[in-house]
Amino acid sequence: MKIQVVGINHRDASLTLRERVALSPDQIVSAYAHRRQIRGLEGLVILSTCNRTEFYIAGDVSVEDVLAFWEALVAVPRTEFQHALFVALDLDAVRHLMRVAAGVESMVLGETEILGQVKEAYQVAQAAGAVGRLHRAFDYALRVGKRARHETEIGRNALSVGHAVIELANTVFGTLARRTALVIGAGDMGALVARHLRAQSLGQLYIANRTLARAQALAQELHAKSVSLAEVPSVMAQADVVVSCTSAPGVVVTREMVKRAIDGHAGEFRFFFDLAVPRDIDPAVRQLSPTIFLYDVDDVMRVVDANRAKRERAVAKVEQVIGEELAAFHEEMGASQVGPLIRRLRDKAEMIRQAELKKAFSRLPGLTDEEREVVAAATRLIMNKFLNDPMVAMRQWSADEDKQPYIEAVRELFRLGDDPRSASAE
Template sequence: MSLLVLGINHKTASVALRERVAFGPDIAPKALQELIGTQGVEEAVIVSTCNRTELYCCLDPQGQSDAVRHWLQHFHHLDEDELTSCLYQHQGEEAVRHLMRVACGLDSLVLGEPQILGQIKQAYSQSHQAGGLKGILERLFQKSFSVAKRVRTETEIGASAVSVAFAAVSLAKRIFSDLGRTRVLLVGAGETVELVARHLKEQSVTRMTVANRTLERAQNLAREFEAEVITLEQIPEHLPQADIVISSTASPLPIIGKGMVERALKVRRHQPILLVDIAVPRDIEPEVDELNDAYLYTVDDLQGIIEQNLEARRRAAGQAERIILEERDQFMGWFRSLKSVDLIRDYRHGAERMREQELGRALQALDQGEDPAKIMTELARRLTNKLIHTPTQALAQAGKDGDQELLAVLAHSLGLGQR
């Protein structure tokens, strides 16, 4: 048996090619059945995300990586040169290390991101349902899940914010000890604001208001997070109730001005407001930062936080790599032991056949009334000769060839020279 990984990712292929090589939920079950049915493929898992498509295979002794590559090419009707130029391949212990690195987020576009682990678990589950796991890949994927958990526990790989949305919420968390007690005004309803809302919900924020130019888009977002919806024109009357304002729109001009914030602070009796402007161009006038009790942060401020946190993640990644090498070696030890298990089984079966043959011969002689002592002596002699025949031949041949290394291995295996 051998382990193989074939794949493309955000580092080797364009978005256009990654889209063509992707396995959506509608075709993944059929693709798995076909891949498992490919000659030489014993087990298979297909991992397909927006940033990568990877085939994890356990091949029988006749299995070839070319067969897997040809299957991928034909399944998606791809040009061979186009695919091959973007394809990477890992085998054996490098395949094991690669899966562990992917599961830990070390091979991701955003270093240390946790979403990939859930996507790998989903791919594992799909393969399990399709009958694509028979033991080796099942153990490898389970091992990778435990490695990812260990890396998250023993390192700081996921502790620091490295996205603008996460950094904005992390900043708010630094300033307000209990975000669950704050009121948040989100300006805009795009993807970034949606991510902000998701992170806020994870921090137990329940009082959110979404302000947007069109109410329909804001209502779709508000339903998911049980938020209130207002128009941009209503911001001045709702701003005094907001402890935190996070804004990200595509407006060419500022939406929140210095005068608007100043009036809100008077109504709040100068209770502070945190304003985070992650829009380019800016949504909030920079002069707001001149006001007492108004704390304004821009995307540039967040970028500094993100860069510091990325450096912390890079240091944690070094620790994670050491953990992965340790866990890889453990898995490979188990994987290599499978070959010895087969040899031991065959050796025992051969010895048991000799025993049964000689025991049958001895019992037959006893039934015929022959001398028991003579029968037992002959049984012991014949059984001993049969058991030592093959090792004796191997020792004699190694001596004839002058192979001292093989002689030493045989001597150790047979327990010679140990008394």
């Protein structure tokens, strides 16, 4: 069975191009409804995310037919995206699908969303009855995705500043649930970090900004409390995590301010993040207590870099998982392809046996039912014993690429013809 993937992704196509040829959920449903326009199709799954649009296809389908189908769907001439096209066949196509599910092919290495997107694409195709002969390939790919996340560190540790702030705070506090955080600065970075913090089930989130209205707007969106910069010292006394990212030219959080805030609670853990350039928090804050941690933007980026290196090291392990699952898939597919041939060989032998038995019984009319049964059993036994060795050999050949001509030879030798099942499918 032929499996192929035709598509474009972030490696070769610009965002503008990806946007133009991407398929919306409605377009995907429509594509499944009209899939019979593709000649020879035995299965179709379309994966369309912000980084890729890929057609996974089973059957003897030409790339030209797929492109014609695609350009009709998105109303973009193929000449505009053909240069960025990516095509892989058979095991390479399945390997690619596995790599996509594992996050190895993602723009952000090891990102976790892609596994859910692959699963959803598979489910939508299933609902439309379009998966056909791709079921096992997707089963294997989803298994690879799960194994990659459980058995390797491909999806662990933060790769963005926002996530890294949460990760670092968690290495001190364990969890941020019921903690108090203060974000000083309601600009882009402040809003980003505040959103990440809000997602941690914080006890209380305060947002301070020079322009109070801006802090209020963000606080309203995130169910937080807005405070003015003048209120920062009093709020800081309660805060376990303080993130400062203003565009102020000088220090916003001074040593004295922190000293007053922690007075009487110097033994409590506190994490300060200074994501501003120039810096907002006086570095001398670190000396106030051994339980105070202060990271500036370079420190946070160093953690992100270390995490990225860690994920890159995990790729080799993921490739190992892919290798194992691909070998199992190959074996299974080989066995399933040789199955119909074996069945036809048996059917043919059985047909001959029945025909010859019928002739023999007509020449021996005096046989009792018991004697007829003995003769029939003997012929069945001869047939089974004769076919056993070739069938075992054919199953073994199915897993070996070099032995494929032998299987074809069996087909020719016994005149078994084409697989009627594959011809009638889809």
